[in-house]
Amino acid sequence: MPLMTTKPMFDLAYDGGFAIGAFNVNNMELAQAIVEACAAEKSPLILQISKGARKYAKMGYLKHIIDAAVEEYPWLPIAIHLDHGDTVDLVKTCVADGFTSVMLDGSHHPYEENVKITAEAVKAAHAAGVVVEAELGMLGGIEEDVVGMDAHEYEKNVEKFLTDPQQARDYWKRTGIDSLAVAIGTSHGAYKFKHESKLAFNRIEQIMETCPGLPLVMHGSSSVPEEFINLVNKYGGKMPNAKGVPEAQINEAVTKYGVCKVNIDTDLRLAMTAKIREVFATKPAEFDPRNYLGPAREAITGMVRRKLQANVLNCAGKAEAVIAQWKKLGSPLPAFYTGK
Ligand SMILES: [Zn+2]
Numbered sequence: 001m002p003l004m005t006t007k008p009m010f011d012l013a014y015d016g017g018f019a020i021g022a023f024n025v026n027n028m029e030l031a032q033a034i035v036e037a038c039a040a041e042k043s044p045l046i047l048q049i050s051k052g053a054r055k056y057a058k059m060g061y062l063k064h065i066i067d068a069a070v071e072e073y074p075w076l077p078i079a080i081h082l083d084h085g086d087t088v089d090l091v092k093t094c095v096a097d098g099f100t101s102v103m104l105d106g107s108h109h110p111y112e113e114n115v116k117i118t119a120e121a122v123k124a125a126h127a128a129g130v131v132v133e134a135e136l137g138m139l140g141g142i143e144e145d146v147v148g149m150d151a152h153e154y155e156k157n158v159e160k161f162l163t164d165p166q167q168a169r170d171y172w173k174r175t176g177i178d179s180l181a182v183a184i185g186t187s188h189g190a191y192k193f194k195h196e197s198k199l200a201f202n203r204i205e206q207i208m209e210t211c212p213g214l215p216l217v218m219h220g221s222s223s224v225p226e227e228f229i230n231l232v233n234k235y236g237g238k239m240p241n242a243k244g245v246p247e248a249q250i251n252e253a254v255t256k257y258g259v260c261k262v263n264i265d266t267d268l269r270l271a272m273t274a275k276i277r278e279v280f281a282t283k284p285a286e287f288d289p290r291n292y293l294g295p296a297r298e299a300i301t302g303m304v305r306r307k308l309q310a311n312v313l314n315c316a317g318k319a320e321a322v323i324a325q326w327k328k329l330g331s332p333l334p335a336f337y338t339g340k
Contacts, residue, residue: 003070005100005131006079008326009044010179010215010260018314019254021307022046022081022217024265026053028065029297030272035069035076037304041316044077046101046261049094050084059097077322081133083263091121095128103181107135111167118175126176129332133261136171137163137183139220141192151187152194158185165206172211179215179261182207184253186220190229190242190266197245204257215260222266223247228274235277247312254313264307268300275299 009020023034025047038045047069049062070078081101082094091102104121106114118134125132138161140154154161163182172180184200186192207216224244232239244266253259279292286292308316326332 003078003080003100004326005129005332006046006081006133006179006215006261007131007332008322008329009046009077009079011325011329012318012321013260013315014213014215014258016318017255018318019218019259019262020044020046020079021304021313021315022048022083022261022263023268023304024048024050024053024083024263025062025066026056029293030268030300031062031065031069033297033300034268034304035073035078037301038308038319039073039076040301041305041308042319043308043315043317044079044319044322046079046081048081048083048263048265049099050082051086051090053083063098075319075323077319077326085121088117088120088124091132092124095125095130099130101131101133101178103133103135105135105181107138107181107183111171115171115174118171118177122176131178132176133179133181133217134171134175134177135181135183135219136168137161139183139187141187141189141220151189151192154187155193155195158200162200162203163207165203165210168207168214169210172214177214179217180207180211181217181219184218186218186245188220188266190222190224190239190244190270192220192222192224192245193243194241197243197249199245199249199253201253201257204253204259208258216258217261217263218250218253218259219263221245221250221262222264222270223250224266224270228267228270231274232270232277235274235281237273237277247307251312251314262307262313267303267307271299271303272296 025031079101080099084105085091085103094102104118106117122132140151184203222244224242229242275296276292
């Protein structure tokens with residue numbers, strides 16, 4: 001039953017020239033679309049659940065939706081990850097709920113406090129066989145539950161918010177984290193840049209040097225494709241000047257600089273919204289939710305498949321190798337997981 005931690009995935013992604021896509025789940029259609037896309041592309045995946053998603057859908061519902069996905073594709077390597085956990089208590093709750101991976105985001109705390117709560121979260125998670133992602137440095141953009149700053153202000157002063165390579169090493173050694181989300185110029189949300197996106201690739205390189213073997217994670221990595229923004233705006237939406245990280249830059253970070261996990265949420269929201277708007281605008285008499293949520297689900301599947309290709313995450317076709325790595329590690333399952 002390949003519900004697993006991210007370890008077998010990152011073991012291969014680290015120098016394999018691909019990254020695992022981490023996609024946010026808030027409801028059934030999103031979960032189905034993501035899993036179907038990854039199954040079609042034979043790609044390992046991370047389903048991430050934020051504090052906001054837990055509140056919106058209720059954890060019991062999300063858990064059973066995910067269990068259904070795992071049952072439908074038992075050969076597919078899936079990790080269940082807490083996105084932006086803000087307290088050690090939330091981490092512990094998620095560990096008890098069956099997550100295989102958690103993020104403790106203490107990046108908005110003073111450094112020593114971040115070290116302290118991260119180490120505490122690592123201790124609790126590792127005791128249950130669950131892996132921990134943490135964050136150092138600061139991202140721009142403002143999203144649910146995530147403390148940030150206006151993306152355009154961030155863009156102007158980005159140098160001083162980037163992850164410090166020496167501090168990253170100290171943080172890693174003192175906390176025992178399994179992966180690190182780095183600030184390299186990305187922002188959360190759909191309005192990441194006023195000017196052109198420019199990622200600090202040399203910063204990734206420096207962190208890889210001070211922290212050899214530590215998988216790096218990119219947040220705020222949606223590309224906000226223009227054709228979807230145009231669709232939203234064409235059908236009555238209002239998203240002027242939305243801009244993301246071009247897929248070619250994501251691909252460079254992944255294939256050339258070794259980033260192991262890429263978080264994508266905004267682009268799925270965009271695909272869903274564009275399609276629902278289109279149905280509403282072109283079929284104004286439609287009122288059966290299946291007839292707009294169904295096409296929206298298909299649009300999300302298309303968006304996820306697009307991300308898995310060689311020119312973005314290069315993750316398609318990697319499921320089998322990840323399963324083999326998982327077996328090589330002794331098929332570890334988190335301690336809580338009783339599986340079928
Ligand atoms: Zn994030």
